[in-house]
Amino acid sequence: MDNLLNQLREELEEAFSELSIPDQPSNLYEPMRYIIGLGGKRIRPMLTLLGCQLMGGDRKRAIPQALAVEIFHNFTLVHDDIMDSADVRRGLPTVHKKWDKNIAILSGDGMLVVAYQYLMQAEAAKLSKLAEVFSITALEVCEGQQLDMDYAAQSSVSLEAYTYMIRRKTAVLLGGAMQLGAIIAGSTDKDLELIGRFAEDMGFAFQLRDDYLDSFGEQESFGKEIGGDIREGKRTWLTIKAYELASPAQRLRLDQAFASSDVNQRIEIVTSIYHELGVAAMLTAEIERYSKESAVALDAIDGNEEVKQQLRGLVAYLMGRMS
């Protein structure tokens, strides 16, 4: 599996190095090269290539769509970083910090256009479907970001609303990415839907797993500091579920912990309430539910069995151990 992923990543990095972005005006185009050059796991464009191969296509034909997805993803990072006032991304200054907000707005806009330029590099018969899937996905990502901002201003949000929002913000683009590759390979609508469900459920399970590990993981294997979400007072599946199940006394302790400036004590109290309520096991069950639904969708796809096996390996690789 690692070999295939490395192979895909290499093909993608080569394509990225040949990206045709103009030079002038440099304040419009340089930020595009900068943010794309920051790298990342390139998981979305990989899914585009795998979606093509899964449905029997030559994955090289889906390279433009893979680039479109990654350019789109980077456009959302540039604009989200403005909205979230985030100064650092991947250890380097965000576009609006390195340049300024206006440049970040405009070069982001330009990236969305460039994404469509790559998306439309396909035979005529595929263009309508490519544009349809891409645009719907893009709007859903915008909806997720808007709901995230709306919810941030609310004192509480239901688990259902949170799930709806976080799926749009993080998972639908994985589904859309893979569907674009499948369209290039000439997939049926039925398989397209299954592919979308596979990648979206996988992405959502992966997102939940990240929340889980943040509170219950082991420092070494997680790579980030344990309790970071609680430290930042971030609203996650766990905080929402805990508030939902908490007794009045536990709710008071949660409120006090999140209001306290002693972050180490905050992490200690919130984590202990998580244990009292048993939310870790509930989240594990939720992750398994989505992983399973993802696997069921994958099984049902009328695609290349070898690629399906590789995708199962990818899921196992991404999900890793649950500890």
Add this chain to the structure above:
Amino acid sequence: MDNLLNQLREELEEAFSELSIPDQPSNLYEPMRYIIGLGGKRIRPMLTLLGCQLMGGDRKRAIPQALAVEIFHNFTLVHDDIMDSADVRRGLPTVHKKWDKNIAILSGDGMLVVAYQYLMQAEAAKLSKLAEVFSITALEVCEGQQLDMDYAAQSSVSLEAYTYMIRRKTAVLLGGAMQLGAIIAGSTDKDLELIGRFAEDMGFAFQLRDDYLDSFGEQESFGKEIGGDIREGKRTWLTIKAYELASPAQRLRLDQAFASSDVNQRIEIVTSIYHELGVAAMLTAEIERYSKESAVALDAIDGNEEVKQQLRGLVAYLMGRMS
């Protein structure tokens, strides 16, 4: 001519009233309805419909592309208003004032996606060309906006650079708008190029005319206050040309006038230097040059003679009297 324009405007307003924009999340979609609902001359979508008719197509078939162009134009207004810190548009608060900057960024992004959704409502064989023309035009508009911001930070700019920038900011979208309609009608590439040149040169002449009237027009027919550009210290074709031709003494008077807080005196001094240098006549010559080039391109188009005649009427209507 007025009848045709009114007819087109009616058809467009009907189409706008049926625009399918979702309801939720309202902070994403309500600003789209708001800015599009502010109205305007709808000159760009009219050109799309006329471009289709000119090349022998049924203009109703180009309605989705006409909407795409106007939605794109409105997206640029929303983001430009953030960048320019403009609080009022068409007498009402701009999106970032009525909501906030983050909402304006995100709903603008969404509008660009919705614009592509409408653009792609056409038969498969036309999609590649539609996307190509639209995306190139969109990037040129972004380039114009970026150059405008770049030049604002510079103490001087050449007339050539200014012309390049202002054509991108204001004229290329008129060319692109009309080309989209022509593509729907099945225009040849040769006619497409002529159509682009006609509308772009017309748009640029119109923009220069606006600069002219701002300094030399008559209050009543212009509708805006005479000298507004000078009052705001705006860099226009006239200021650049005046600085280019000014003697050291005149340059000093210009510098002092623009540095002065007495705006009435500023208008008086700058206008008198314009007269000393004869820049009004030079600008008139420039406007006539572009109007003529626009007319030559229109004549050369292998299109419907009746529509060509109507377009000549449109140009005369838009250009009005030069006083």
